[in-house]
Amino acid sequence: MPSSRPENGNEAEDAVCHFLPEEKLVDYVMNRLPESERAGVAVHAATCSHCAERLQEWEQVMQLPELEGFCLTVDGVDGSVDDGHHIEVPSPERSLIPPARMGRKLRMRAYLRSAGIWFARNRRFILPGAASAAVAVFLLAGLFSMKQQVVPSAESIDGEVSSKIAVMQSAAYEQYPISPMPPMHGSGGVWINRNSGELLIVVDGLKPTREKDYQIWLQQEQQPVSDGMLLTRNSHGKGYYYGYGPVDPDQIVISLEPKGGSHVQTGPVALRIKVNGQQ
Numbered sequence: 001m002p003s004s005r006p007e008n009g010n011e012a013e014d015a016v017c018h019f020l021p022e023e024k025l026v027d028y029v030m031n032r033l034p035e036s037e038r039a040g041v042a043v044h045a046a047t048c049s050h051c052a053e054r055l056q057e058w059e060q061v062m063q064l065p066e067l068e069g070f071c072l073t074v075d076g077v078d079g080s081v082d083d084g085h086h087i088e089v090p091s092p093e094r095s096l097i098p099p100a101r102m103g104r105k106l107r108m109r110a111y112l113r114s115a116g117i118w119f120a121r122n123r124r125f126i127l128p129g130a131a132s133a134a135v136a137v138f139l140l141a142g143l144f145s146m147k148q149q150v151v152p153s154a155e156s157i158d159g160e161v162s163s164k165i166a167v168m169q170s171a172a173y174e175q176y177p178i179s180p181m182p183p184m185h186g187s188g189g190v191w192i193n194r195n196s197g198e199l200l201i202v203v204d205g206l207k208p209t210r211e212k213d214y215q216i217w218l219q220q221e222q223q224p225v226s227d228g229m230l231l232t233r234n235s236h237g238k239g240y241y242y243g244y245g246p247v248d249p250d251q252i253v254i255s256l257e258p259k260g261g262s263h264v265q266t267g268p269v270a271l272r273i274k275v276n277g278q279q
Helices: 010-014 022-029 035-047 049-062 100-115 117-122 139-143 154-168
Strands: 072-074 095-097 174-178 188-193 198-203 212-220 223-232 239-244 251-258 269-274
Touching: 022 035, 022 049, 035 049, 154 188, 154 198, 174 269, 198 223, 198 251, 212 239
Parallel strands: none
Antiparallel strands: 072 095, 174 188, 188 198, 198 239, 212 223, 212 251, 223 239, 251 269
């Protein structure tokens, strides 16, 4: 008898277990849950293939070489529980626990991954997989609640971005103006909080194209890391980006890439912004 639950295809990929939110999986991997809650997560993941797969993804993230430098090591952490269930976790002799800064980024990444899933399925932007070294999210997934699954209007986006900029006018954020360079782009600005990894980019004059996307690259000592796509909303080319990343960039590059983005930069540079802390 054929199964009523598909094993392959888009329907299987879209299956979601609401018992364990992404944030709890991150806290489990980071060893930040009480023992009673850890046991509950382990027992559930032992019987739910969907949650077990997500848990394994987050464990792989924590073991990436790019993230190990941000992590602390703790001895004697065991992922087993008394009833015989066992979930694969980082080695008991060397369990990775990120400090507060990386922890905030991972939990924000998890929260917005679950909260922004509708937008990610219905818009042509890249949401990096859980095993990606860049912990990135995008403007609309983070600034809008997507009530009734309605894409916000351009006016609504402008209002939300203006409110966000007002919050970022503080000493915690570095601010870098973008000088206009016609016909490549107009004026704009970049706001960075290096403690949290928070990043906002607003720029005018980037003309939307049907064949290309504007992809953002964070460069640190000439090593680029993709941090997602710049959203362009209208014929005036107003572009927005809001996200988080583990890299402290010394410059930000925006390039024109094929639709959906590239693993490495291949297209021409549309904008280059130095953000080396010298304002």
